[in-house]
Amino acid sequence: MSVRTPADAGHAPNANLVNPLASANLASSSFLYAELSQALLNWYDASGRDLPWRRTQDAYAIWISEIMLQQTQVKTVLPYYDRWLQQFPDVQTLAATAQQTVLKAWEGLGYYARARNLHRASQMIVERFNGEFPNNFDDAMSLPGIGRTTAGGILSSAFNLPLPIMDGNVKRVLARLIGLTVPPAKALDQLWEISAQLVPTDNGRDFNQAFMDLGATICTPKNPACLLCPWRTSCQAYQHNQQTQLPISERKKSLPHKTIGVVMITNNQGEILINQRPEQGLLGGLWEFPSLEVPSGRSTLNAIKKTIPQNFGIRFKLPTAIIQIEHTYTHFKATFHVYQADLDIETETHRQTANSNGAAIEQRWIKLNQLDQFPFPKSHLKMIQAFRATMLPRD
Known part of the structure; x- marks a missing residue:
């Protein structure tokens, strides 16, 4: 029977949905799994996407692609993947590179913990696995940033192991196939079991790629x-005309909103002040301009004029508004109110100060043409673009 709980009964799209894989006996169920797998592989042979990481069995390159593809669209990943392999062609090169260089290469791709984990994991691979990506599940799972789905994706693609995966595409396909009447997150054990049964023992590589392609393109x-x-005749959602209602979505909580004040401070030597975020936490290790979270109901400009000098040990002249930027993070939305100000009096000369949370950060005055040498969050790249636009000569 399809999975359904009383609490979700009022939201079930169709009470007649039946899970053919769960209702069949063992022998017929095994036959159906094999039949579905072969149908998908036949479809993939004719219709699969030609992607660069599918033209190699190099575990390092496949690992990079799998991490980049986490929560990121293929079209966004493609240019980053090519540039990355040119800059870091193997795990030894990546491991020996400074983290700031790695973050700069990742700049704009988002979810920067992925880049930090890649760097840490590359060093572990060199130290613990003789520079070779491990070819077994437990060792792969021991590396930072690799969970069950990522490990399955890498090991099936690189070593043809029959390991299941469970990304967003696979969840959606399986939820429709079996007519899942609860959100996939509430039936993960069942979905993992079905995914594992579907993977053929002799072709995990092509099957998992086909599985993801089916969700991404069909x-x-x-x-x-x-x-x-290729699965429409077995698909419960299709048979009952429920494909647009499935999978059931969980009710998303609205994201909290933060107002962030930012000031881009320049001195008379043609330099601009930047500071580095702490290694741990959101956007760890990236650079940004002096900023603060503005309490609700308080003037952003007044907060900047009072708090930034206290936190950063500098004074500046009256700020001028440059741009307002909206940005969404995983757990909150932010509105950045960005100002430019000229340095007035530098009251501290040391290179390290503390942010509003008390964490030690590094400060630097750099030339404007050096901004491109440092890794910045995407929101601050927009600020840099707007700031440069204010410096262009006007007709």
């Missing part, structure tokens, strides 16, 4: 192309 979140799907 069984899409909106307007799925069901008539082109």
